[in-house]
Amino acid sequence: MEPTVAEQEYLESLFWLLEAGLAMTGANLARAMQLSAPTVSEMLGRLERDGLIARDSSRTISFTEEGRADAERLVSRHRMVERFLTDVVGVPWDDVHEEAEKLEHAMTPRFEAFMRAAIGDATTCPHGHPIHVGHRIDGVPLADCAPGASIQILRFENEAEDLLHYLKSVGVEPGLTGQVLGSDPEVVSLTLAGRETELTTSVAETVSVLANPSPPPRIALPEQLVLGRERYGR
Numbered sequence: 001m002e003p004t005v006a007e008q009e010y011l012e013s014l015f016w017l018l019e020a021g022l023a024m025t026g027a028n029l030a031r032a033m034q035l036s037a038p039t040v041s042e043m044l045g046r047l048e049r050d051g052l053i054a055r056d057s058s059r060t061i062s063f064t065e066e067g068r069a070d071a072e073r074l075v076s077r078h079r080m081v082e083r084f085l086t087d088v089v090g091v092p093w094d095d096v097h098e099e100a101e102k103l104e105h106a107m108t109p110r111f112e113a114f115m116r117a118a119i120g121d122a123t124t125c126p127h128g129h130p131i132h133v134g135h136r137i138d139g140v141p142l143a144d145c146a147p148g149a150s151i152q153i154l155r156f157e158n159e160a161e162d163l164l165h166y167l168k169s170v171g172v173e174p175g176l177t178g179q180v181l182g183s184d185p186e187v188v189s190l191t192l193a194g195r196e197t198e199l200t201t202s203v204a205e206t207v208s209v210l211a212n213p214s215p216p217p218r219i220a221l222p223e224q225l226v227l228g229r230e231r232y233g234r
């Protein structure tokens with residue numbers, strides 16, 4: 001049975017927590033989706049009855065096999081639609097999330113197949129997340145990189161629209177390469193594609209990069225920075 005649109009949104013959000021290395025709990029889900037605990041709890045009950053998730057005695061959530069397959073398919077489709085909208089339609093990458101959210105629930109499988117063909121060999125969404133969800137490259141937070149490190153922007157872990165607008169305005173974009181010039185608790189300054197720029201350290205926490213030399217990897221991204229006040233994207 002096909003999950004309802006509401007169920008699909010929960011599955012996508014749960015998968016996002018899993019990918020980010022955050023605990024799959026009702027509390028994290030409520031924060032991530034900007035919904036109240038009772039609302040989330042009711043929907044989790046429905047997902048459990050429908051055989052898409054399971055919960056253990058400490059209320060930690062896990063996907064069933066079916067739930068995980070659905071979540072992976074939905075997340076992959078969302079990223080593919082985003083890529084289609086930026087590359088084929090010309091929607092700016094900091095505006096694409098909302099449009100993708102509407103479109104992805106209104107497509108026939110046939111249209112989806114045309115869309116997949118249209119994006120060619122693109123492997124990520126415009127924010128750097130893999131369209132084939134198993135192919136996530138490990139990165140480190142930009143905020144952790146030492147001055148002098150060579151970097152390549154890998155992905156934006158938090159796709160909240162206000163963050164994306166900010167990142168675009170300071171010229172930070174997945175795929176760009178450069179070097180960290182300096183970093184303190186307030187600001188990270190760097191060159192990207194030959195241009196000097198800076199961004200706040202709190203936002204640099206949410207930007208994953210490949211770095212050389214690379215700082216030690218973190219176990220998980222800091223929750224308070226990944227889960228923004230606005231509803232995050234994927």
Ligand SMILES: [Zn+2]
Nearest residue numbers: 082125127234
């Ligand atoms: Zn995206």
